[in-house]
Amino acid sequence: MSLTLADARIVTPEGVHEGWLTIEDGRITHVGHGSAPRPGHGLGGRHVVPGFVDMHNHGGAGGSFPAGEPDGAREAVALHQRHGTTTMVASLVTDSLDRLSRAAASLAELCDDGLLAGIHFEGPYISKARCGAHDPALLREPSPQEVAGLIKAGRGHVRMLTIAGELPGALDTIRMAAAEGVIAALGHSDASYDRTLAGIEAGATVATHLYNAMPQLGHRAPGPIAALLQDERVTVELINDGVHVHPAMLTLACEVAGPGRTALITDSISATGLSDGEYLLGPMRVGVVGGVARLVDGGSIAGSTLTMDVAFRRSVQELGLSLPDAAQVASLTPARVLGLADQVGSIAVGKSADLVVLSDELEVAGVMRRGAWIAEPR
Template identity: 40%
Template sequence: MNDLLALAANRIFDGEGWHDDAALLVRGDTVEGIVSRDRLPPGVELCDTAAEILAPGFVDLQVNGGGGVLLNDHPTVEGIETICRAHARFGTTALLPTLITDLPDVTAATIAAGIEAGKQNVPGFAGLHLEGPHLALTRKGAHDPQLIRAMTEADLAALVDARRELPTLLCTVAPESVTPQQVAALAAAGISVSLGHTDTSYATAIAYVDAGATLATHIFNAMSQLTNREPGLVGAALDDGRLFAGLIADGYHVDPASIGVAVRAKRGPGRIALVTDAMSTIGTTMTEFTLNGRTIYRKDGRLTLADGTLAGADLDMISAVRFMHERIGVELGEALRMASLYPAQAMGRADRLGTFARGAAADVVALSHKLNVAGVWIGGRKISPVS
């Protein structure tokens, strides 16, 4: 019996370039290759998706919640499953559930849940992102200032231990609360270190990149800005090719003009990766929820505290892709790379994610000509329903 499946659409984007009149070959949970439709292997099962585009599933580095669940409130395997399922509807096939600054026991429970989710191969789960508590009070954003603190050696040891059992661990930290030596130890353990929620100078940011930091968390937001004599973390993220930079592309967190400037200015090989910074509202009709005991209000595409402070985003990944392509004018292939290949590269998983190279995970999103999600496959299995 031939166990090959051929997925066909008008066009296939493989993570790098385009293929017309072709089919994506999938064997089990793995990509076998891309062939012309007139050269399908004998006996292969052909599935014509009737979609305009097949592309690698989206990869999201920063997802606080979805489907009515906030990870901080539900640090369980079930909570992780709900979040992953909610975002699959919008084309995200691999994500890092993200814990916002919280109490140590909540962090420990989240790590334990992430380890178990990895063991259970929860569809869409790619690891964890711990955003805090080792941040700067001056750039706290919506993080509870009473929970922000410096990293201890015990914190460091716990993170190193966690990485041994997690597929990916990303930590957002601020130079104000961690030392270069701690960053070096995290990086040596295989932990991805992102700089964020900080008022650091450009020179200090570069010193932390030298120590092992490889990302900047949601560029422009909750960080030192680019000015005439002090480039800040924004300047470091754009100027230093060793840094990837997450971007919340909803038109509220960053002005479209600033997004355009950043896209044109970013030095590689590190690129700008789209992140949703999504909260529990995604996939629901919720109008408010709580975070660390404070009410977050949902209105007109924004999530805010009572004082107007942005608190995460009411954003899914396909909406971010459309925004980059239609509003910012980014070429469609590049917008898709920003949602798949670049975040996969940022967490060191580009051999399996964000690509249709042979041997990659068979994570696929099918898109209509209007860039709506028409189908999703995770590990070669179709996720239903997607609407």
């Protein structure tokens, strides 16, 4: 079956052009300029960007990935798909090894079905001083053998492990994870500048939600932020929800790392898409007030209620990114980090037809995944 989308402003890494594209068997077969050569589905001049890729997401619509419940996980995926996220990694939080293994095994089934692009262990191998919304009583020192067991539980679908590089055993664990094809991400860390560099040398390539849950930049003790921003081997995650990070610091990160090393994430939790109230994030109770999630006990920020379309829109309207750069940080860069850039992340011939149609105000008007409409534009 062939479908042509016409009268569109298509956003590619090369720029924005008025044109059309053709989709066959779920893949993009042509990307053209000007008028389409055949009648198609007219988009009325609206923008088309690649489907968003969220590599750090804990849930939504009441479903929590750390709970490991398939039905709730499917509800979370469906919510984020409606907001334009067509590729998503399920992030877990600190818990007992048994519960983490069971959640990973359950979520692996959704990876087998193609609903999820992998599993992320955010904890338990993180700093007690920077644990944020993680239960400090469940934190552990990493060992390659123990982490290998968690990776095995995910049946080949574990994509990422967040680790505090200063912990005993961290560097050997980072080396093991990298050798197994699992992304080692430095975060929830109290490490010095030099210790962070050692983690990067060991094979870490991602900064888990840069700025959050790590020491602030200091002119005599630069800490992890400077090391992660400066090193060309590292991609930095950013939460652009107006709560986690001041826009000036988001702009600084984008300017230093550039769109090729910057990945927007949501860090969203089960409350996303729902009203204020009390929710669970793993074993921790979270209260949401005014859309902002904080631990009931202690008040630490506990993830977000962000969706990727909002993060994309804020990046253009508040940070001043161009549409191609915004598409890169929301789609292509995270796709590259996940090893999926040959399949998703940009609008190009041969790639999956994962697309988001946006209004002039950059509101979602339609979403397509693998050539099928999730929300068809009118």
